Amino acid sequence: MLRVKDISLTLGKTGILNKVSLEAGAGELCVIMGANGAGKSSLLKVIAGEYAHYRGSVNIAGNELRNMPVAEQARTRAVLSQQLSLNQPFPVIDVVSMGRFVYGSYLSVPDKEIITCALKTMQVYNLKDRAYPTLSGGQKQRVQMARVLAQLLEEPDLYAANYAGKKMLLLDEPVTGMDILHQQLALQLATTLAAQGVLVIAVLHDFQLAAAYARRLFLLKDGSLYATGSVEEVFTPQHIKHCFGVDVAVLQHPHCNYPLVVSAAAAGLFQSPAVMAINEL
Numbered sequence: 001m002l003r004v005k006d007i008s009l010t011l012g013k014t015g016i017l018n019k020v021s022l023e024a025g026a027g028e029l030c031v032i033m034g035a036n037g038a039g040k041s042s043l044l045k046v047i048a049g050e051y052a053h054y055r056g057s058v059n060i061a062g063n064e065l066r067n068m069p070v071a072e073q074a075r076t077r078a079v080l081s082q083q084l085s086l087n088q089p090f091p092v093i094d095v096v097s098m099g100r101f102v103y104g105s106y107l108s109v110p111d112k113e114i115i116t117c118a119l120k121t122m123q124v125y126n127l128k129d130r131a132y133p134t135l136s137g138g139q140k141q142r143v144q145m146a147r148v149l150a151q152l153l154e155e156p157d158l159y160a161a162n163y164a165g166k167k168m169l170l171l172d173e174p175v176t177g178m179d180i181l182h183q184q185l186a187l188q189l190a191t192t193l194a195a196q197g198v199l200v201i202a203v204l205h206d207f208q209l210a211a212a213y214a215r216r217l218f219l220l221k222d223g224s225l226y227a228t229g230s231v232e233e234v235f236t237p238q239h240i241k242h243c244f245g246v247d248v249a250v251l252q253h254p255h256c257n258y259p260l261v262v263s264a265a266a267a268g269l270f271q272s273p274a275v276m277a278i279n280e281l
């Protein structure tokens with residue numbers, strides 16, 4: 001579904017991305033991680049078609065991104081950007097409706113049903129008449145998730161359509177500001193959409209959420225792809241130390257089949273022979 005080959009990006013005079021190549025298939029939930037400034041948002045913006053002057057190739061479902069008309073790009077992928085500022089006092093329902101405008105400015109009955117479905121799925125239906133700027137940070141983020149969901153869906157039902165090879169969802173730090181319940185809601189929604197064939201690529205900073213939800217990880221360092229693979233392959237103490245400069249232990253989760261990444265800030269952790277043995281494996 002997505003083939004990124006040798007992407008390099010310069011902004012001003014600064015090299016931001018350096019020959020990044022990656023592939024991801026329909027129905028995968030991929031997570032991009034890396035330290036602040038590693039290039040995660042820039043990479044997502046290149047894939048979203050927001051930068052025209054990158055070098056290399058981005059191929060989406062067999063189409064070269066450069067050759068895709070903007071309207072077709074908008075129908076193929078929905079993007080949740082970081083730091084979206086919207087200060088006009090639009091009601092929430094209008095903000096979510098904006099997601100449907102990529103299909104035309106007239107909202108049909110099915111469009112309105114999709115908007116209602118998106119509002120209810122992100123648990124913001126009760127806020128639909130509130131002025132968007134008056135919402136809390138986490139509520140705004142849920143509304144923005146509802147907007148991209150409204151853009152993505154073809155039916156007012158999460159399970160009704162097969163999106164394999166047709167739809168891509170790009171999420172830049174989607175759970176920022178959300179409480180733990182709504183973090184789970186947002187990432188379970190991403191998982192559900194992936195199960196319907198949507199390729200989901202999310203930038204996350206939280207190791208536990210990434211470990212729990214990612215099927216494939218891309219770890220960036222200084223604008224280059226440093227490691228890629230499964231959670232177990234990418235989340236090693238060595239990779240994390242190299243990319244984030246912190247000592248961690250990677251432990252077996254007592255109840256779940258994904259690892260726990262624990263930072264050395266937990267005093268005395270690294271004195272435990274059991275933990276040292278795990279990390280030397």
Ligand SMILES: Nc1ncnc2c1ncn2[C@@H]1O[C@H](COP(=O)(O)OP(=O)(O)OP(=O)(O)O)[C@@H](O)[C@H]1O
Pocket residue numbers: 011012014016034035036037038039040041042043
């Ligand atoms: N428009 C721009 N002009 C110049 N430099 C930029 C621009 N946008 C981003 N950068 C720089 O590019 C680098 C990568 O930025 P990017 O936002 O992609 O990082 P990130 O990995 O998403 O970081 P964070 O975790 O802090 O969100 C940073 O050094 C940033 O300062």
